[in-house]
Amino acid sequence: MATEILMPALSPTMEEGTLAKWLVKEGDEVSSGDILAEIETDKATMEFEAVDEGIVGKILIDEGTEGVKVNTPIAVLVEEGESADDVEVSEAPAEPAGGDDDDAGESAPAKAAEPASSVPASAALEPDWPEGTELKTQTVREALRDAMAEEMRRDPNVFVMGEEVAEYEGAYKITQGLLDEFGAKRVIDTPITEHGFAGLGVGAAFGGLKPIVEFMTFNFAMQAMDQIINSAAKTLYMSGGQMGCPMVFRGPNGAAARVAAQHSQDYAAWYAHIPGLRVVQPFSASDYKGLLKSAVRDPNPVIFLENEILYGKSFDVPDLEDFTVPFGKARIWKEGKDVTIVSFGIGMTYALEAAEKLAEEGIEAEVVDLRTLRPLDYGTVIESVKKTNRVVTVEEGFPVASIGNHLSAYIMENAFDYLDAPVINCTGKDVPMPYAANLEKHALVTTDEVIAAVKTVTYR
């Protein structure tokens, strides 16, 4: 009985990978545990082991092939006496578990993230770079790495610390190459001790350094919350302006894919609540780069909220020697007259996808990316409301005391007479994140919900 060997998923967010190298050839006998191939994900090169015993009957995907979708047959194992030629190989990749939920529409986080890479940078009405600037395509991951490397070259007192940032090159490969370039003094692997190294970073900032503290995810930063809030955010005020805390706390925030309740929370609203913190949650690679560089230079503690699903997405990034994006300036991705959709971070994927679909139905949405939540560009939001008279906010976080709630109140207080409909907040659901694929899709905000909200506020 022949067995197909399928392209494995080697991380929660992996959708495809490169078959870097075959370590077996046709005719080889393999038993379970033997290493068959090396597979490159967007984060690492992994060895792929055999599960079944048999003879490698046929290799279906040549080594060096990029973009091999998860679950694509890559080889066939046969039993003794069997010929691989007799085996009928399935063509399409097998459906992933839970992925066949028809009525869920396009709302799976990984799928919803797709439009990100297809949104041209020219959609930004006010680009943050001079006209005629050469653009290059970069992933968010590369943009973050470049931003840190550039700032570390610029200022010898900038250093990076966190779990697995140095020798492992980042749990999500964000700090790739930094140890090689800057050495162990400035790229520091910490023990798993979030409260401790967050506090140590605060002390180092008091002592004159500019720490970039990476949390493997912001879910783990809850262990460090006291140091972030009580020590980092409040000391400048408590010292009457004598002692600030210039540092960056960064790492992935919010849901990735299938990592359940303790690893999926969006902390935007939590940190945005705190005076003394800057809170940044970018969407595009150019914003990740320009805002991280601004964060490192800012004399205040900056919470820099990234998103694991966006790490692998590509965007146009200006090819400039020193490109920064200022805090407190929203970006209008798409102009429209019928409704304002305000979002930030990965919420922008739903906002833009909804806007695209709404345009097909003749509804012109203006899409505003806040980019930073503290400071927040209220002016751009209010100006847009005055034009469209209708607002939908989009975020993945929980609904109670959300960023959308705050914006709604602000808009009500400052532009009530311009509103033609109550503001609707599209958020994640008021439930801990479930593991099951179909439940997870529904727990997050969906593009369909954004579209429905827009239709409600435009009375369509």
Next chain:
Amino acid sequence: MAARKSAAKPNVSPEELKQYYRDMLLIRRFEEKAGQLYGMGLIGGFCHLYIGQEAVVVGLEAAADEGDKRVTSYRDHGHMLACGMDPDGVMAELTGREGGYSKGKGGSMHMFSREKHFYGGHGIVGAQVPIGAGLAFADKYLENDRVTFTYFGDGAANQGQVYESFNMASIWSLPVVFVIENNQYAMGTSQKRSTSGQDIYERGAPFGIPGELVDGMDVLKVKEAGEKAIAHCRAGKGPYILEIKTYRYRGHSMSDPAKYRTREEVQKMREERDPIENIRTMLLDGKHASEDDLKSIDKEIKDIVNKSADFARESPEPDLDQLWTDIYASELPQGDAVDS
């Protein structure tokens, strides 16, 4: 009386002895005055007095060099006075006035001085410990030979972040002296009831951090231990732990009636082990100072403290505009990295 006996042959000059007497007395009188102002309603909120523990900071400051750093908890008035911060600015902060170190925005628990390398004044028990390790990290990174004194109490010694800090300080060989001011009560809970294994200084051993127990009622012994610890750190040998046994005469804070211990216990400490009386006797017995000399020091201290109280009363409350300042910095603070 063991302390007094051992100190009878002090390896210090009479001038130094007088200085320690003066420094400890300043803290004692300052704290008594703070207690009095609290009773008058001029100081609000939480106010944790340092009376009884004076020898700890005075001894360690005597061992420190210019540029060494210190960070502590909310029982911080003594540390600030000992490192040379202005009593006027400290007292005016206690009364919440514009002339206070934090312009009245920090209060008793939150004061700082870049000039004197005093990094707070932290209100969350134990939170200053990783911060102290971080200050030491900065010094090591900047390749100077400064040392950070990170003070915490026997109560804080049961916080997890203390051991997270021990671990990091040890693996990175940070120049930090962890000073456990063991005054034997974590607020109202005695060390016996709260702490498994009574020798806290030994808790560094699993991390490879040497530690020792020090008599915190004897300023000379504290100084000697401090010198040893600093030498260890400056030599690049990593962190050091001093558990300094001391005693606070007052309650945990001004609002603590201290029913968890007997009056006799406190009285016995005051009579037999008081660090200021100890030095006073030493000065007189050794004929290093006359009663009149000491009286003139007492008078000098009283004047300083009275002046600080006057300043703290006369300094205006912060302008209402101050509510909205110092939330964000517009430029980088002039830190040690810049000015050294």
